Amino acid sequence: MTEIDCVPPHNVLPKYLQISAQLRDLIERGELAPGAEVPSERELAARWKVARPTAAKALNTLRQEGLVRSRQGSGTYVTDRPTTLMRENAPRYGSPVAEDDEVAVLEAAVVAAPPEVAEALGSPCARAVMRKELSAGSAGSRTLMTSWYPGEFAESASRLLAVERLAGGALRYLESVTGRGAAVVRERVGARLATAGECRQLALPAPAVVLVVHRLCLDADGRVLEFCAVVRPCGQWIFQHEYPASSAADFHR
Structure with missing residues (x-):
């Protein structure tokens, strides 16, 4: 399994987003290839010195993006997915429907x-x-x-x-x-x-x-x-x- 550098980046992102960002980077660089198992909640919690719910949030973030999928009783694995374009930010986000519609x-x-x-x-x-x-x-x-x-x-x-x-x-x-x-x-x-x-x-x-x-x-x-x-x-x-x-x-x- 690919080793993860657990030194957090110098930013104000919540820990779970820091963890998911590093895993995402490993996936997109191919170091965690499609079908590869990603670290478990327990492993992430130990490596990053965070509570397991925080590690669970990180993995759930990747699931929501379609990057990983969990198999009951087995673990969490990188999915085989098409390339997508995604942006994360913190906008003042309104309705996609115009007010006069x-x-x-x-x-x-x-x-x-x-x-x-x-x-x-x-x-x-x-x-x-x-x-x-x-x-x-x-x-x-x-x-x-x-x-x-x-x-x-x-x-x-x-x-x-x-x-x-x-x-x-x-x-x-x-x-x-x-x-x-x-x-x-x-x-x-x-x-x-x-x-x-x-x-x-x-x-x-x-x-x-x-x-x-x-x-x-x-x-x-x-x-x-x-x-x-x-x-x-x-x-x-x-x-x-x-x-x-x-x-x-x-x-x-």
Whole structure:
């Protein structure tokens, strides 16, 4: 197993993010190849002199990124995944839907989280709050957004279950009622064929290609606030980031 240099970088990142960043670097440099076993919670806790919950957060961060996957009773292993572009930062992150768009909340309920969502939320087999919204812009463009929240928010942030638009977006609402704001946002952008339901809701002919953004929002303690999938037709959306060259190290391929 690859040895890990446990001298923490000189920054203010929480320890679990320092650990996950170093493991991520080993994976992306190929020192931890696809299929390789990564250090266990116990090993990471001992090497970094942290509590096991902190080590568990570090591994869960990599799971949420799709870099590693756990096998019950065996360990945690590097996944074989396509190259993605990801940035971690601490923006004032709002809704991906413009304020002047028309928004219809199609569904808001507490449901059993699908495996991918449960893994992103860090709670296998958990129940989650799900909101599905369809928005329409002034130029006729449509956006379908399905958002998932930890089940605990069904009580502490009950308006997530209301079939009405949340002014300023769900994240600002969550911050107002829980005091937990988004500290880290991770996004993945891809394209695929639309499902039959997406073609119907987005008024697309079948088959049609759609752009998909998976967005994961964490608070300062690394706890998940929101996991959502935003779906829009290709050709109606330009994904654009502007950032100073000094922040280029924040990007991982």
